[in-house]
Amino acid sequence: QDKCKISPVKQKQVKKEVEIKQKMTVTELAEAMDKDIDHVYEALLHTNIDIDSIEEDFVLDEKWIKEVIKKSGMKFKWAKLAEEKVKENKDAVRRPPPDPAMLVPRSPVVTIMGHVDHGKTTLLDSLRKTQVAAMEAGGITQHIGAFLVHLPSGEKITFLDTPGHAAFSAMRARGANVTDIVILVVAADDGVMKQTIESIQHAKNANVPIILAVNKCDKPESNHEKVKKELLAYDVICEEYGGDVQSINISALKGDNLIALAEATVALSEMLELKADCTGPVEGIVIECRNDKGKGPVTTAIIQRGSLTKGCILVAGKSWAKVRLMFDENNKPMKAAGPSTPVEIIGWKELPSAGDEILEVESEQRAREVLDWRKYVETQEKHKQDLKVIEAKQKEHQEMYKKERESFSSMSWRQRKSAMYKANKHLMSTRPKERTETDELSLPIIIKGDVDGSVEAILNILDSYDADEQCKLKVIHFGIGDISENDIVSAEIFSGLVFGFNVNASKEVQQMATKRGIKIKLHKVIYKLIDDLKDELSDKLPPDVEENIIGEASVLACFHVTIGKAKVPVAGCRVQKGQLHRKMKFKLTRDGNILWKGFLASLKHLKDDVPVVKTGMECGLSLDKDIEFKLGDEIICYEEKLIQQKISWDPGF
Numbered sequence: 126q127d128k129c130k131i132s133p134v135k136q137k138q139v140k141k142e143v144e145i146k147q148k149m150t151v152t153e154l155a156e157a158m159d160k161d162i163d164h165v166y167e168a169l170l171h172t173n174i175d176i177d178s179i180e181e182d183f184v185l186d187e188k189w190i191k192e193v194i195k196k197s198g199m200k201f202k203w204a205k206l207a208e209e210k211v212k213e214n215k216d217a218v219r220r221p222p223p224d225p226a227m228l229v230p231r232s233p234v235v236t237i238m239g240h241v242d243h244g245k246t247t248l249l250d251s252l253r254k255t256q257v258a259a260m261e262a263g264g265i266t267q268h269i270g271a272f273l274v275h276l277p278s279g280e281k282i283t284f285l286d287t288p289g290h291a292a293f294s295a296m297r298a299r300g301a302n303v304t305d306i307v308i309l310v311v312a313a314d315d316g317v318m319k320q321t322i323e324s325i326q327h328a329k330n331a332n333v334p335i336i337l338a339v340n341k342c343d344k345p346e347s348n349h350e351k352v353k354k355e356l357l358a359y360d361v362i363c364e365e366y367g368g369d370v371q372s373i374n375i376s377a378l379k380g381d382n383l384i385a386l387a388e389a390t391v392a393l394s395e396m397l398e399l400k401a402d403c404t405g406p407v408e409g410i411v412i413e414c415r416n417d418k419g420k421g422p423v424t425t426a427i428i429q430r431g432s433l434t435k436g437c438i439l440v441a442g443k444s445w446a447k448v449r450l451m452f453d454e455n456n457k458p459m460k461a462a463g464p465s466t467p468v469e470i471i472g473w474k475e476l477p478s479a480g481d482e483i484l485e486v487e488s489e490q491r492a493r494e495v496l497d498w499r500k501y502v503e504t505q506e507k508h509k510q511d512l513k514v515i516e517a518k519q520k521e522h523q524e525m526y527k528k529e530r531e532s533f534s535s536m537s538w539r540q541r542k543s544a545m546y547k548a549n550k551h552l553m554s555t556r557p558k559e560r561t562e563t564d565e566l567s568l569p570i571i572i573k574g575d576v577d578g579s580v581e582a583i584l585n586i587l588d589s590y591d592a593d594e595q596c597k598l599k600v601i602h603f604g605i606g607d608i609s610e611n612d613i614v615s616a617e618i619f620s621g622l623v624f625g626f627n628v629n630a631s632k633e634v635q636q637m638a639t640k641r642g643i644k645i646k647l648h649k650v651i652y653k654l655i656d657d658l659k660d661e662l663s664d665k666l667p668p669d670v671e672e673n674i675i676g677e678a679s680v681l682a683c684f685h686v687t688i689g690k691a692k693v694p695v696a697g698c699r700v701q702k703g704q705l706h707r708k709m710k711f712k713l714t715r716d717g718n719i720l721w722k723g724f725l726a727s728l729k730h731l732k733d734d735v736p737v738v739k740t741g742m743e744c745g746l747s748l749d750k751d752i753e754f755k756l757g758d759e760i761i762c763y764e765e766k767l768i769q770q771k772i773s774w775d776p777g778f
Contacts, residue, residue, distance in 0.1 A: 144204040145190050152181045154190055158197060168193040173526030178518055184511070186519075215498035217440055217484045217491075220430070223402035231401040231465045232281040233394035234303060234427060236333075238324035239310035244340040248310060248377035249286050252387070271412050271425055271467030272454045276387050282394075283427065283465050285412065303410050303427055304331070306393055308386070309361070310338045313347030313374070317355040325359050334397070335361060336389055337372035343381065349374050401464035406485035407431035411441055412467070414476045415576040416606035420450070422473040426483055433462040433485075438492050439470070442481035443499055445492035446473040476605055479577040566665050567597035569621030570658070571612050573604055573628050579651075580605060583626060586655060592774040596665045608634055608645060616643045622661060626654055659772055668767040676703030678744070680758040686747070693726070695747045696754040705738045705746075705762045713752060714759045723749045 143157050155162045166176055174189060185193075194201045237245045252274050272284045285304060307328040311321055328335050337356070339349040353363045353372060362368025371389045375382045408430040417423045424441070437448045449472035451459040462468040477483075486492050533541045572587075574580035580603050590598045601619050602612065608623055608630040616623050616638075623630075623638070625647045630638070638645050646661075648654035682697035705711075707728045713721040726747045730738055738744040746760065 141199045143194050143199050143201050145187075145194070145201045146204050147187050148184050149190055150182050150184055151179060154185060154193060158194065158199065160197070164197070165193055168196040173523060173530075175518075175522040175525070178522065184515055212498070212501060215494045216502075217486050217495045219408055219482070219484065220405060223405075223430075227402050227404060228400035229403055231399050231463075232283060233305045233390065233397070233399055234283045234285065234465050235306045235308055235390055236285040236304040237308045237310060238327070240312070240315070240318035240320040240324075243310050243312040243315060243318075243321075244377045245310045246286055248308075248338065248340065248375070248383075249284055251377050251380045251383055252284065271427060273467060274387075276391070277384070278388075278391070280387075280391050281465075282387070282390060283467055285427075285467075303412070303429075304333055305397060305399055306390060307333050307335050308338050308390070309335050310340050310377075311352050311356075312341045313339050313349045313352055314341050314344050316348075316352055317359070322359060325356075325361055329360075334393060335370055336386070336393060337361065337363060337370055338386055339372060339374045340377050342374045343376040343379050399465075402430050403432050403463050405431050406487075407433045407437060407439065407483065408485070409433070409483040411477050411479055411481045411483060413479050413576050413578050414605065416476065417471075418607075420471045422471075422476045424470050424473060424477060424483075426468055426470055428462050428464055428466050428468060430464060431485060433468060433470075434460065438486050438489055439483050440486055440492050440495045441477035441483045443496055443503075444473055444475045444477040444481075445486075445489075445496060446470060447489065448472045476577060479581065565597060566595070567599055568662055568665050569599045569601045569616075569619040571602045571616055571621060571623045572600060573606065573608050573612060573623065573625045575605070575627035577605060579626050582651065583624075583654070586651075586776050589776055590774055592662070592772050595770075595772055596662050598662065607631070610634055610637060613638050613641060613643050613645075617641045622646060624648070624654060624658065626651065655776055659774065662772040662774070663769060666770040666772065669770050671766045671768050672763045673766055674703065674761060674763045675709060676705045676738075676740075676762040677701050678705055678738075678760045678762075680754050680756060680760065681743075683754040683756065693747050694751060694753055695745050696758070696760065697743065697745050698760055699743050700738050700740050702740060703762070704740065705744065705760070707736045709762050709764055711748070712761050712763065713748070713754075714761065715755060715757075720758075721748060721750060721752050725749070 141158075145154075145157065149157070151162055151165050155165050158164070162181055166179070169176060169179070169189065169192075172189065172192060191201060237249060239245050249272065272286070274282050274284055276282065307324070309321065309324055309328070311317060325335070337353070339347075339352050341347055342349060349372075353366065356363070357366065361370055363370050363372040365372075371393065373382055373386045373389055375386055377383075407428060409426045409428040411424050411426050413425040415423055422444075424446075433448065433451065435448050435451065439446045439448065448470055451462060451471070452469040453459055454467060454469075456469075459468060486495060533544060536544065572580060572583055574583060584600065584603060587598065587600060592598075599619075599621075601621060602615050604612075607628045608625050610633075612623050613634060615621070621643075623643065623645045625645065627649055628647070630645050630647065635645065646654070646657055648657065678698040678700045680696045680698050684695055684697070685692040686695050687693075705728065707725055711723065711725055712719050726749050727745075728735060728738065729745045730742060735744070
């Protein structure tokens with residue numbers, strides 16, 4: 126009986142279908158295939174995509190998506206295209222210019238500008254009869270302040286005080302853009318300085334007229350004529366030289382001639398015929414923002430149109446507010462604020478940025494609509510920029526891949542595979558998630574400041590950091606307000622430091638930081654914060670080794686001594702300079718070249734072992750390595766000192 130062998134029927138393998146779109150990120154593709162991200166990386170290994178430059182949110186082209194699916198033994202199908210609706214522009218914008226008949230006169234907004242320490246805040250103090258400068262850290266202004274000053278003649282002027290320190294360029298530019306008149310303060314004993322020139326530039330860019338206030342005229346070494354002549358070079362021409370810039374000689378400290386300065390300001394503002402529309406929705410600009418413990422997010426703003434009252438719904442940047450309370454600069458409650466009035470607004474959901482435009486909208490729903498639209502526009506912009514970066518990277522990589530291919534073209538397929546394997550071997554050994562460069566030095570930092578402008582100023586300084594090859598500086602987080610437990614947790618994760626500017630850290634936070642070994646650095650003066658940061662960066666650097674020469678000897682004779690069965694070369698020397706210490710390090714030089722570095726095996730004077738040989742004495746010595754001596758060789762005794770390196774970054778002040 127024949128036994129029929131029935132071979133088992135091979136089941137046809139069903140390929141898994143993967144839904145794809147035209148552009149997908151590495152993560153999206155991995156999810157669609159139901160695999161982990163490493164699977165996608167491995168599939169792309171022998172292609173001309175540079176795996177090192179691919180992050181998880183890298184957008185893959187259709188060609189690579191299909192390649193990965195093919196290599197994984199799957200097939201693809203196109204996902205149904207969701208029709209993307211063109212979103213309707215829901216942004217809030219300023220109203221068209223008002224009817225000239227509706228306009229009423231308004232008080233001028235005057236910005237005081239000039240170099241650090243030339244007396245801007247003291248001038249304001251004298252005008253307001255207050256003591257702001259005395260309360261400031263280090264005697265320098267680090268915020269932008271807005272004040273309303275009532276003159277004896279009944280006029281009102283809104284003054285903006287801007288910082289003169291080099292770090293606050295962006296704040297000064299903002300001050301110039303919201304103002305009608307710039308008062309340029311120049312110290313008569315100091316003359317035109319770097320920030321004076323920058324202030325003139327800001328005023329010219331914003332097309333704002335300048336009044337010159339020559340300060341410190343009470344000092345014996347003051348020379349106000351020299352100041353006016355120096356300013357001619359920057360196209361600031363005073364009236365006595367045939368120009369249109371009024372110049373007033375003052376002493377802010379003693380209060381001399383301040384009424385003349387105020388009158389000059391009023392006269393100029395009358396010529397400018399400043400008017401505003403007090404009706405309709407409010408328009409204004411954010412001068413500064415901060416987080417207040419009792420009040421929450423607070424903004425200092427200047428109203429430019431309309432009249433602000435309690436209950437108004439405002440939008441600024443990507444934040445909105447229902448006005449709960451309004452205060453003037455002396456912390457007194459206000460019921461309404463019209464054009465040119467500085468006001469503190471309370472009721473923001475989160476902090477806007479300094480320089481943002483404030484617009485009133487009709488309802489909370491409309492405010493949310495505006496913010497949604499602004500966030501959508503920002504996302505679209507970011508997406509466009511990301512695509513540009515990706516395309517540039519891919520192009521660069523394609524060219525590298527072509528060159529690599531050309532170098533393989535003369536090889537057999539076996540040699541080519543072997544060369545490619547060797548080239549990619551280092552990529553296989555580290556999984557994409559674990560690819561971190563551990564050998565580079567870095568200092569991760571968290572920056573917390575009291576107001577938006579301070580944080581911006583610090584970050585602007587850090588943008589000038591150019592010592593990455595010594596130590597990388599990484600800002601892992603920045604924000605406004607006191608140092609919180611979250612900041613300490615972040616600093617611990619990244620092994621970083623926390624820098625606070627004009628903020629506090631509660632006892633609990635400080636205890637938590639001590640427990641976890643995190644340093645908190647609190648500063649009130651900006652350049653001290655930067656100096657401290659430079660010290661921290663320098664501490665990260667490995668110390669330099671410096672050699673101090675202790676003694677020098679020259680070889681006068683060479684001979685061998687038998688120790689046991691070995692012949693040891695010995696040099697007969699005379700000490701020319703300093704001393705030779707048996708326990709110190711030595712080096713042997715011949716014709717200026719170093720042949721050996723190490724320690725002595727023996728040091729003898731006549732036949733005795735000695736610890737030290739002094740200048741002019743003769744000695745015999747052998748080294749810890751067999752080296753043949755020659756007449757005229759130099760033996761140098763030295764000690765190594767470790768010296769702390771300094772970071773090469775210079776922020777410019």
